[in-house]
Every structure is written in structure tokens, then in C-alpha cells.
Amino acid sequence: AGAAGFEPANASTKNWCLTTWPRPINRLDFSLFYHWGQRPTELYLWLMKVLEPKELEKRRTKRTQKQKSTRRKRSLVPVIFFVLVVYLGAIFLIPSPALKAEVSRLSVPPAESASLPWPTYGESAVGAVGYGLLAKNGEQKQLPIASVAKVITALAVLKQHPLSKGEDGEQISITAQDEQTYKEYYSQNQSVIEVKAGQELSLYQALQALLLPSANNMADILVRWAFGSTENYLAFANPFTKTLGMQNTVIADASGFSPGTMSTATDLALLAEIAMNHPVISEIVAQPQAVLPVAGVVRNVNYQLGTDGIVGIKTGNTNEAGGVYLFAATRPIGIDSNITVVGAIMGADNLSIAITDSKPLIDGVFKKFQISTPIVTNQVVGRVYQKAGKQVDIIVKQGEPVVSWVGQATKIDITTEQLHSTLSANERVGTIKISAGNKTYEMSLIVPEAVVGHSFVWRLRHGGGYF
Secondary structure, three states, X not given: XXXXXXXXXXXXXXXXXXXXXXXXXXXXXXXXXXXXXXXXXXXXXXXXXXXXXXXXXXXXXXXXXXXXXXHHHHHHHHHHHHHHHHHHXXXXXXXXXXXXXXXXXXXXXXXXXXXXXXXXXXXXXXXEOOXXXXXXXXXXXXXXXXXXXXXHHHHHHHHHOOOOOOOOOOEEEOOHHHHHHHHHHHHOOOOOOOOOOOOXXXXXXXXXXXXXXXXXXXXXXXHHHHHOOHHHHHHHHHHHHHHOOOOOOEOOOOOOOOOOOEEOXXXXXXXXXXXXXXXXXXXXXXOOEEEEXXXXXXXXXXXXXXXXXXXXXXXXXXXXXEEEEEEEEEEEEOOOEEEEEEEXXXXXXXXXXXXXXXXXHHHHHHHOEEEEOOOOOOOEEEEEEOOOOOEEEEEEOOOOOEEEEOOOOEEEEXXXXXXXXXXXXXXXXXXXXXXXXXXXXXXXXXXXXXXXXXXXXXXXXOHHHOX
């Protein structure tokens, strides 16, 4: 039996243990020894209960398991701390996801068929500066080009001896051979300009003599001066025309007097655009006359120059070629747009017919140009998306009129720049390009309002925006 104050009244001696004591004891409570020291019998009985082997083993096992659990939990603390530091560092250091841009697919009306008043003979082709070839008519087979070849000669010489607008260029000394060539060509009734051995003229003056009175002898003088010989010129000129895109052109001489110098109307229309893009050549072919050493005043054989906007380029006329006319005309389209139409007519019976037939053809080409505004200011062409956030329209900053030819297809291309995670109001985000033939119009794309980055709390919850 238990002693009074030691064992609960309802506990049996057999089943009583420390777990039933009103205050469980996990280690020896030395305060009890003083109490039990007065009662050795009760102390003995209590120790016998506590130190019972099964109970002792059970206590040891439970204590061991608790110690292991505590050690495991303590070992996880550094890992959790490290993961937390890495995560927070990533939130601060890793940039937010970039914005994404999506653009609409814009369509334009298809090109229309363009009917033009073509000459009924030979072959013809028309184009425009900046637009390339617009239309062609005829078989487009190689035909003699007569003095139109002098435009190629001028381009080749200027390739070897570049000349800027306003410069006179190098001085060319006339040799005895040059004077003899003049006399020989004069006796053959070729187109010539008088020269004398020992005289000098500038490169610019030589080009004027070549292109205004169309002097055959000056063509030979220039190529001998620039290339050393006519043979060297021919070796240069034929590959040179291919680099210009004139794939069906053959050069047999410098002046075009030879019927072996041939081309097509489409090649010559391309040549006309190249010539009008050259500042020196386009300036010279628009001059009605010039004053040269020895020869004096020489006049442009293109008698249509200055009428109906005609600004060049070159005439040609031989028995084999008939009349050949390489033309250019500039006229205003709309308020502030000037278009230069170029073209070639080949195979006419004579030069006068070719020039006369060029007038309605030029008028017809100009009538086919139109002004439209396919893209207007503030037009929405796409949208910028922020992940789980704001969406902002992409708009055209400033639309502009587009001059196009009805026979050419117009294309619209939109490109967007690489975006970051934020945008400021009116920031440029891309470009819209409208192509009318070879002519290109560019307009900027912007966002009308700012896109700010996500808050720190949002980045913390979504792993910086990556999940």
C-alpha cells in the first residue's frame, strides 16, 4: 500500500507508475529526497516502481527518439536560411520578365493593272526614281542603243575617277591621236566636237562634251584617258553593266556607234534611274548648253529638254538602231512630293518619232500615281503585354501620305524592338514600313502610356515573375 500523500487514493499498487502521478517526473527531483528521507519505506517502494527495467527502457527509447528529432530539426535550419537568402537575392537581382509585343496583320488593296499608251513598234519600259521598273512593253530582246551608250561610258569613267557635284575634276590633255580621231569621225559624218592637240579641258567639261552634243570622239578620248585603251574599257564595261543590274547589255564600243553595243528597254530604264541618282550626270543632262574650250558653245541634242518637266537624259540615232530615247521627267504629285519618271523607247524609225511618242507615255505614267494614307496617326497596330499585369496599345506616332503607282503592289511590314520590363509614355517600340515598289516610308510605333514594373510583394509571391 502507498503512503499517505504519495499515491492517489484510486490507484492500485500494481498499476501505479510515474505517469499517473499528479506531476509527471522526467528526472530525479531532489526535493523529494528530503521528503522521503523521513519515510524510507515509501522511498524504497517508489524507487522500485521507477527503476523497473521495462519502464526504464521505454523511457530511454522515447528520450532517444526525441533527441534525434531535435537534431534533425536543428540541421534543417541552415538549409532553410540559405534557401531563403537565395530566394530573396533572386527577387532583387533577377530582372523581371520582359514585356511582349503582338502586332496586327495589316492589309492593303492589291495592285491594279496599269494600261499605258505604249508605242506600237520596238520595245519600251518605264520606271521612276525610287520605285524601280514600273512597266514594260514589247519582246525585250537586245537591240542597238546608239548614243545612249554614252551614259554607260560616263558612269564607267566616274567609277574610275569619282567626281562630286561642284567639282571640275582632273585635267585632260588632248593628244595628237585625239585630234586625228576627231578628223576621222568628222569625215565619216559622225557626231563630234572639235579638239586640238595640246589643249586641256577638265573632266567635267569632257563629260559635258560627251552628253550634250553627244560627241563620239569625246567618248574615245575619255576611255583612253581613264582606262589606257578602248580594249581595256570594254574589258571593264561589260562586267560593270552587270553590277548595275543590266543583265542583257553588251558593250562593243564607247560611243554606241557600233551596232554591237546592245541592250533592252528594261535594262535602259534601270540605267535611266541610275543616271538620275548620280548628282553629276543628272546635272549635266539637264543643261541646255555649255561653253567648252576650242569648240565654244555646244547645245544639248535633246530638244525636248525643259518641256513638260523633261530633265534628260540621252538621245540616240543610227541606221541600225533607229531612234532611241532615254528620258526623265519630274513633276509634282500632291502638295510636296516630286516624282521623276524615267524610261526608254527603242526601235523607232527615227529619233523624232521616239521623242514624240514619249510624251503621251510619260503623261500616262504620271496619271497612274496616287496619294493615299494607309496608316494614320494614332492608329492601333498592336499591343504590349505585361505578365499578369497591364496591357497597352501600340500606336502609330505620325502617319504620312504614301505616293504609290497603281500597277505596283504596296507592302506593309511591322517590326518591334527588344522590350524590357518597363516602358515610359510615348516610348518607341517599333517601326512600320510601307513599301511602294522600291520606295519605302518609315513610321515610328510608340506606346501612349507607361508600363511600370511589378511591386516587390508581387515579385515575392511570383518568384520575380517567372512563376
